[in-house]
Amino acid sequence: MANIPTFKLNDGTKIPSFGFGTFQIPADGSTYKAVTNALKLGYRHIDTAVAYFNEQEVGKAIKDSGIPRDQIWVTSKLWLQDYAYEDAKKAIDLSLKKLGLDYIDLYLIHQPYGKVDEAWKAMEEAKKAGKIRSIGVSNMTPKIWNKFVPHFDVMPSVNQVEFNPYFQQKELRKVLAKDHVTLEAWAPLGEGNHDLFAEPLLNSLAKKYDKDVGQIILRFEHQEGVIVFPKSVHEARIKSNQEIFDFELTSDEMDAIRALDKGKGQHDPDAPGVAKMLLGAFDVHAND
Numbered sequence: 001m002a003n004i005p006t007f008k009l010n011d012g013t014k015i016p017s018f019g020f021g022t023f024q025i026p027a028d029g030s031t032y033k034a035v036t037n038a039l040k041l042g043y044r045h046i047d048t049a050v051a052y053f054n055e056q057e058v059g060k061a062i063k064d065s066g067i068p069r070d071q072i073w074v075t076s077k078l079w080l081q082d083y084a085y086e087d088a089k090k091a092i093d094l095s096l097k098k099l100g101l102d103y104i105d106l107y108l109i110h111q112p113y114g115k116v117d118e119a120w121k122a123m124e125e126a127k128k129a130g131k132i133r134s135i136g137v138s139n140m141t142p143k144i145w146n147k148f149v150p151h152f153d154v155m156p157s158v159n160q161v162e163f164n165p166y167f168q169q170k171e172l173r174k175v176l177a178k179d180h181v182t183l184e185a186w187a188p189l190g191e192g193n194h195d196l197f198a199e200p201l202l203n204s205l206a207k208k209y210d211k212d213v214g215q216i217i218l219r220f221e222h223q224e225g226v227i228v229f230p231k232s233v234h235e236a237r238i239k240s241n242q243e244i245f246d247f248e249l250t251s252d253e254m255d256a257i258r259a260l261d262k263g264k265g266q267h268d269p270d271a272p273g274v275a276k277m278l279l280g281a282f283d284v285h286a287n288d
């Protein structure tokens, strides 16, 4: 893919606005294969996390690609069990080691519960030390944002949240816009949601532009100023998902897709018990 557009973050860094997601791709060679394919096809932004257990394969695919380090954007995320200050410092170093990198482009607080303030301090320091270029958060609703972010010294550069035509985060985007915080979309394709892919509006636009529905969705998100990194393990989809920079939706079409918003996603970070459920889900250090 030639010339992936970049967005400028509030810390001045330029991030490729389009990348590759690796959630739920196992570390049995599948992550290595998918990331290798993505890099071959022109992707230059990879989104991983400690909790995906596949940082090592992401790092190996990057190294073996031979692409200069400064041409690839790498995001990873700190997991919930490591938010105590000393644990967070160690976890950042471990991410660097697993990825085999000298620095990580973007590091996120993956889930906004518990000792978020301590984790953020460790991340601010790692940024100062050059181990991380940009820092951000994830899964922060307006309520959670207002609980934590006013205590931070450094403003997050991104908030990575569920976002697709069915859940357009209209309230959150107003909060983020005040501080020039960029929204990153997880589940940009609704994780393959059949209803979304069957939407008559999206299908008629696909026909008009000779694109597929996935491309219409991703193009809409791109034009909304949202960073996207769809995941796929299939080469044909890895290729087609990025072919969204040769057409433009009109403002009426953008408005029509905006009207598909249901204001609600599959995951509600404000729901009671979420923190406990996530913390008990697995141990990211089980195999260290």
Ligand code: NDP
Residues within 6 Å of the ligand: 020, 021, 022, 023, 024, 047, 048, 110, 138, 139, 160, 161, 185, 186, 187, 188, 189, 190, 191, 192, 214, 215, 229, 230, 231, 232, 233, 234, 237, 240, 241
């Ligand atoms: P996506 O919306 O990217 O959807 C991925 C699913 O859609 C897969 O099942 C894939 O199947 C399928 N798919 C991919 N391309 C197409 C297509 N063109 N047409 C139809 N189906 C398609 O969901 P993700 O949850 O993976 O979100 C993207 C990334 O966001 C993640 O990979 C991860 O990096 C990040 N993320 C972050 C979270 C957080 O808490 N911060 C939470 C969840 C995700 P197949 O592989 O078989 O092609």
